[in-house]
Amino acid sequence: MITLLDYGAGNVRSVRNAIRRLGFTVRDVSGPADILRAEKLIFPGVGSFGSAMESLRRQGFLEPLREYLQAGRPYLGICLGLQTLFEGSEESPGVAGLGLIPGRIERFRTPGLSVPQIGWNGIAIRKPSFLFAEYQDEKLYFVHGYRAGATEENRDWVLAETTYGTDFISAVQKEEVVACQFHPEKSGKAGLEILHNFLKQEKPVPRPVTTGTPVPGAAVNVSGYPPARTKLAKRIIACLDVRNNDQGDLVVTKGDQYDVRETGGEVRNLGKPVELAARYFRDGADEVTFLNITAFRDFPLEDQPMLEVLERASEEVFVPLTIGGGIREFTDANGRYYSALDVAARYFRAGADKVSIGSDAVAVVEDYLRRGRQKDGSSSIEQIAYVYGNQAVVVSIDPRRVYVNSPDEVPHQVIPTALPGPAGEEYCWYQCTIKGGREGRDLDAATLASACEELGAGEILLNCIDKDGTNSGFDLELIQMVKEAVNIPVIASSGAGSSEHFTEVFAATGAEAALAAGIFHRGEVTIREVKQHLRQAGIETRS
Numbered sequence: 001m002i003t004l005l006d007y008g009a010g011n012v013r014s015v016r017n018a019i020r021r022l023g024f025t026v027r028d029v030s031g032p033a034d035i036l037r038a039e040k041l042i043f044p045g046v047g048s049f050g051s052a053m054e055s056l057r058r059q060g061f062l063e064p065l066r067e068y069l070q071a072g073r074p075y076l077g078i079c080l081g082l083q084t085l086f087e088g089s090e091e092s093p094g095v096a097g098l099g100l101i102p103g104r105i106e107r108f109r110t111p112g113l114s115v116p117q118i119g120w121n122g123i124a125i126r127k128p129s130f131l132f133a134e135y136q137d138e139k140l141y142f143v144h145g146y147r148a149g150a151t152e153e154n155r156d157w158v159l160a161e162t163t164y165g166t167d168f169i170s171a172v173q174k175e176e177v178v179a180c181q182f183h184p185e186k187s188g189k190a191g192l193e194i195l196h197n198f199l200k201q202e203k204p205v206p207r208p209v210t211t212g213t214p215v216p217g218a219a220v221n222v223s224g225y226p227p228a229r230t231k232l233a234k235r236i237i238a239c240l241d242v243r244n245n246d247q248g249d250l251v252v253t254k255g256d257q258y259d260v261r262e263t264g265g266e267v268r269n270l271g272k273p274v275e276l277a278a279r280y281f282r283d284g285a286d287e288v289t290f291l292n293i294t295a296f297r298d299f300p301l302e303d304q305p306m307l308e309v310l311e312r313a314s315e316e317v318f319v320p321l322t323i324g325g326g327i328r329e330f331t332d333a334n335g336r337y338y339s340a341l342d343v344a345a346r347y348f349r350a351g352a353d354k355v356s357i358g359s360d361a362v363a364v365v366e367d368y369l370r371r372g373r374q375k376d377g378s379s380s381i382e383q384i385a386y387v388y389g390n391q392a393v394v395v396s397i398d399p400r401r402v403y404v405n406s407p408d409e410v411p412h413q414v415i416p417t418a419l420p421g422p423a424g425e426e427y428c429w430y431q432c433t434i435k436g437g438r439e440g441r442d443l444d445a446a447t448l449a450s451a452c453e454e455l456g457a458g459e460i461l462l463n464c465i466d467k468d469g470t471n472s473g474f475d476l477e478l479i480q481m482v483k484e485a486v487n488i489p490v491i492a493s494s495g496a497g498s499s500e501h502f503t504e505v506f507a508a509t510g511a512e513a514a515l516a517a518g519i520f521h522r523g524e525v526t527i528r529e530v531k532q533h534l535r536q537a538g539i540e541t542r543s
Helices: 013-021 032-037 049-058 062-070 188-200 273-282 305-313 340-350 359-370 380-388 445-455 476-485 499-508 527-536
Strands: 002-004 026-028 040-045 075-079 086-089 101-107 117-121 140-144 158-164 166-174 177-180 235-244 250-253 287-292 321-324 354-357 393-397 399-404 427-434 439-444 459-462 490-492 513-516
Touching (some): 013 026, 013 040, 032 062, 049 062, 235 273, 235 527, 250 273, 287 305, 340 380, 359 380, 359 439, 393 445, 439 445, 476 499, 499 527
Parallel strands (some): 002 040, 235 287, 235 513, 287 321, 321 354
Antiparallel strands (some): 166 177, 427 439
16 A cells, blocks of 8 residues: 655645556555555655645644654655755745755756756666666656755765756665655656556665766766766647537637637637547657636636546646646636635646646736836735745746837837848837737736746746747747746747757757647647657757
8 A cells, every 4th residue: 555645735646646557556644643654655745845844744744754754664755755855945944854864955056057947857876776677767857946966964865866057866765765856757657667666666675776887087976976967858848729619528729820710610629638638648748738728717616627637637648737728816607716826726636737827927917017026925926836836837928029110119128030020120029918819918028927937937838929820930039039038948839830840949049848739739740750850950858
């Protein structure tokens, strides 16, 4: 029997589904005594360090968890489940961790590095472990803005290290206590095999080190091994626009500059959401994004149709799932009020790893700018980021080009363009829109992106109305402009029509990921073909 320490924050459904997929029975901790009764304990920590420790304390889990860990009993910590083993974290000053491992968690600080790290990276194994039996140097999924560093005091804990700007600890082990910074339940087949190694292990039998073996005379880090020198991969994301058709069925559709209806008026139907998501997972998608483009406002939150889509998809798809559309406060037909945090929480519980905020982010930033960029903690971005961490909040921007003759014509960030306007204009700015592109606002994309980063967003999903459905390639000028305005990862979206377009956007901009929909749905290009083309161009990908 596997015991899952679910303290009430984030997506633990995927861990639960992965355990069951591997043939094991799992039960949740319902009280402090369940921790000490556990045969094997898994702690999939999600969110911010401070909120996680406070939740553990409030529920009476801290002391039995410490007792369990100090006895060296079988434990697998995931992400925050690793970080809380340390003495504390820069993310939450003054909040004590479990104190099992010497050292403190610190924020990534390498100049020019996008933080948080979101994506697929490798590991360098530093000592023998059953956890990595049969591991073949595959990339694994990381999503975090803070990391643990190896020191003389904790080097005996270091099981694996990874490079992102600098080397950090990506796995630890002592006796039967193991933890990893990456998410095995979101790392595809390779991650499921690592999880299976923990679940099936009766006694910890060491396995040979497969990577990172010390070389006599070579430069080494504090752990006594050569630098990890792993590399973050560029991500390919499959996007599914989901709405109900005229018969009331949920379908995947695709717009042409946001128009999702065929010439005859029918909603364009490209397949069923869960089936397509599972297909893209098998085809090698690094993430799957669902965009809810129907506003199910009259339904009580528990009856939102996208919840079932997420729940079913999380049983089939073991890479990250993002849900966008409708992440804002609302009042249903029965008069019940829900905050944006309530909505996000329910989507996380249904299987989402990240939520994407669109129109509401524009309203949030407009208010933020009116207040002179003073944060008050009330916005959807701030609230969700505080509870679930910055990495859980994606802001989706839907801009359109507005041409001008001179940068002095508007009080917005204007760029020179290689694609002149209809009257020969040599400059443009990117106007943010809301309501699916139907309404423009007096706000430019770069300002929106930078303000959202200040408020706590961890990633930007950058669309482009002018490019949507054109298959003419990404808007490179827009992407580079926004990438220069923020220090968080940027996902390029809108306009992909070939494998070459993905190679082009990664070669020409600093985007960390690229997203497409229609070309994948229609079978014009497969995800595997895109990745093969990228590798041929020397661009790092997950195989």
